[in-house]
Amino acid sequence: MSGESLLLAMLLGVAGLAAGAALNHVLARKRQARETPDTPSAPSLPEHWPLQPRAVVSHNESIIWRWLRASFPQHRVLVKLPFSRFTSPTDVQVARTHYHVLNGLYATFTIADRNGQVHGCIDLVGNNQAMSSAQHVKQGILADLGIAYEIIQGTALPSAAAIRVAILNHQDSDEADVTQRAPLQDEAEHQLQDARSHLLRLLDRQRDRRADFRPSELGDLSDLKDQDPPTSVWQQP
Numbered sequence: 001m002s003g004e005s006l007l008l009a010m011l012l013g014v015a016g017l018a019a020g021a022a023l024n025h026v027l028a029r030k031r032q033a034r035e036t037p038d039t040p041s042a043p044s045l046p047e048h049w050p051l052q053p054r055a056v057v058s059h060n061e062s063i064i065w066r067w068l069r070a071s072f073p074q075h076r077v078l079v080k081l082p083f084s085r086f087t088s089p090t091d092v093q094v095a096r097t098h099y100h101v102l103n104g105l106y107a108t109f110t111i112a113d114r115n116g117q118v119h120g121c122i123d124l125v126g127n128n129q130a131m132s133s134a135q136h137v138k139q140g141i142l143a144d145l146g147i148a149y150e151i152i153q154g155t156a157l158p159s160a161a162a163i164r165v166a167i168l169n170h171q172d173s174d175e176a177d178v179t180q181r182a183p184l185q186d187e188a189e190h191q192l193q194d195a196r197s198h199l200l201r202l203l204d205r206q207r208d209r210r211a212d213f214r215p216s217e218l219g220d221l222s223d224l225k226d227q228d229p230p231t232s233v234w235q236q237p
Contacts, residue, residue, distance in 0.1 A: 056080065060154055061108065064124055068109055071160035072167075075119070078110040083141060086110070086118045105138055107149070111167050120148035120167035127153055 056079050057065055068077045084103040089095030107121035121142055123135060135151065142149040148167045152158065158166070 061124060064152075064154055064157075065109065067157065067160075068111070068122070068163075071163055072111055074114070076112045076114065076116075078112060080106045080108065081110045082106045083138075086112075086116075087141075087145065101137070102141075105134065105141070107138060118147055120150065122163075122167070123149075123151045124154055125151055127155055129153075 055062075061079075065077060065079065082103050083105045084099065087102060108124040109122040110118055111120045111122070112118045121138070123138070131151065139149050148169065150163065150166050152163075157163075
């Protein structure tokens, strides 16, 4: 082999090695990109938040809240408390999987003692409203925890004694306690009667305006239904 042929063979060999190294580098970068996907950068915080304050409860919920506080004067009546605030996991892996479910669940009212121990949860619903799938889930969770769960209608409240028995699971025999809550309870019941009268007036006006009114629309007209914020707008913390 002549000198020129030998030199050409060496140059071709070096070029081939360089091309192979470059190709291997490109393939390695592609593999790395597949194994480590790009993470989107966190959005910047707005200078002015597009929010406005709102009440935790509706007008009719506030009336029921006052009635419950009068019915449970020795307890704390909490509003829309997520289940994740009064439960703790026994299986961490399962809890991680289902945390988003617990964190999104709450009852309209939660009854706790002065030490923060929860005794029962109460959901406020509209008239003749069927039990929802979420309420079935809540019922199952609370039953496993040994915590009472009741569903009440704002226009058909049980007696104070009955709701105490349902939540605390014992007869109400404290005479002083009954005397203490009577004035507040009477006032709350008067407010409830006013709310019922207001609802009936709304229904009468609705019937006058719409000849095709259907009884099933009662739930849409009643403010007593516990309405969740739309998940597309706001996630319950």
